[in-house]
Amino acid sequence: MKRRTFIKRTAPVAALPVLINGMSIKSHASSSLLRMLAAKAENDKVLVLVQLNGGNDGLNTIIPLDQYTNLTTARSNIIIPSAKVLKLNGFENTGLHPSMTDLQNLFNNEASLNIVQAVGYPSPNFSHFRATDIWLSASDSKQYISSGWVGRYLDDAYPGFPENYPNTDMPDPLAISIGGVVSPAVQGPEVNMGMAISNPTSFYNFAAGITDPVPNTPAGKELEFLRLIANQTDKYADRIKTTYNASTTKTSKFPSTGNYLADQLKIVARLIAGGLKTKIYVVTLGGFDTHSNQVSSSGGTETGGHADLLSKVSIAVGAFMDECNKQNMSDRVAGIIYSEFGRRILSNASLGTDHGAAAPVMVFGTQVNRTIIGSNPTIPSTVTVNDNVAMQNDFRQIYYSTLVQWFGLSKTEADTIMLKNFDTLQIFKTTGSINSLAPAEITMIENYPNPFDNSTTIKFNTKGGRVVIRIFDPIGNEIKTLVNKTLPAGTHEVVFEAHSLPPGNYYYNVLSGNSSISRVMLKK
Secondary structure, three states: OOHHHHHHHOOOOOEOOOEEOOEEEEEEOOOHHHHHHHHOOOOOOEEEEEEEOOOOOHHHOEEEHHHHHHHHHHOOOOOOOHHHOEEEOOEEEEEEOOOOHHHHHHHHOOOOEEEEEEEEOOOOOOOHHHHHHHHHHOOOOOOOOOOOOOOOOOOOOOOOOOOOOOOOOOOOOOEEEEOOOOOHHHOOOOOOOOOEOOOHHHHHHHHHOOOOOOOOOHHHHHHHHHHHHHHHHHHHHHHHHHHHHOOOOOOOOOOOOOOHHHHHHHHHHHHHHOOOOOOEEEEEEOOOOOOOOOOOOOOOOOOOHHHHHHHHHHHHHHHHHHHHHHOOOHHHEEEEEEEOOOEEEEEOOOOOEEEOOOEEEEEEOOOEOOOEEOOOOOOOOOOOOOOOOOOOEEHHHHHHHHHHHHOOOOHHHHHHHHOOOOOOOOOEOOOOOOOOOOOOOEEEEEEEOOOEOOEEEEEEEEOOEEEEEEEEOOOOOEEEEEEEEEEOOEEEEEEEEOOOOOOEEEEEEEEEOOEEEEEEEEEO
């Protein structure tokens, strides 16, 4: 059995024998994306992936104030009081949960937060495990891919890996998970770079080069390969300890206790400041599966379990950015805050929300465009348990935009890694100005009649170019693509025939250039 074949078939688990502040550090030694990033020596950009496990309630995180009346009807027992919603400069119809003051500061005062509205994918899956797989692999809903979006990048950039690595050109692991299992996002298409050493005796034997002879059999070759990986892991562990101890924390904003996400990001900041060349960091915070007790039963709805979680996120990211600023490294660090799905529009009787579809994603860093991409989700006046936030932006557009705008890949390279072409979103600065966004390419959209019986006409105005119009059911399943072609500038109309569909709310999404707008329509 070839070594690469063997490691491909082993479980994707890797752990460095390192504890920093009582937290395990796990290394993604190599992957296709990561090797490409390392090969671009002129690019010293770092990306931090912040995963909120469980499915974050986006409607109580980024609050659509222009939909507040209908939102109150849909979730009267958990709605955040409008007077307590945190304002966002320049966006009077959108606000933040009251517990997110540090993120409000990043948006209003430091121009270091970008919000992408209603992020999802067609035909969403509501299983935590499958939805997470989809987000990490960047696959279609019905597509099963074993590699991760990060891991597909440069599978050939380090020929012969893992032999002869680490080396002088790349002494460091290319991705690190803090305090959790190795993220499948960095699984390469052929070679699984995950390894684990948990036995101290074995660890010290490897460090001293002491090994028992192996038989000349396939099993012996596999054991020899595992020893090679273990030896590399030891070297990465030493390197991580050295760089961690080479820096000190300069901000006072990291809480001393009680914030697991802040603990992780504090370590990330020290590793970056200490000189580690790692390109990707993965941190996580769980608890967002808020089927019950999302808000306090005795206090205000702005308090409770969800408020506590969002406070941890806000404080942790705010402290991390302050540390990056004080370490003079903020211009080369960016992060993406995401969850595997959102929650339903309608709240339940247990002061919670159930698994939903689209939700906002936040991107932080001094080089992001301080703006909100997309419009507030449209909340129907009458909501059923099946109604979801309609998708406006595909999550893969965020990945695609990050690869092109942040890491400097060509669109051809990004097409290959993301398995297809996606339109970019203007998440990162391209001209140096804070709000360097192109004008919206959809200036008007409506459908009439609404409500309708069997058909309705969608009317929109575009500045010209490719236009895609898709129809979704309340769950988020794509029913039909009405338009997918290049249109001239001007006002256009297209008829949606719905004779065979049952009554209820339906959503249409119009995509043109950098504009993506979703609206609700009601079949009687």
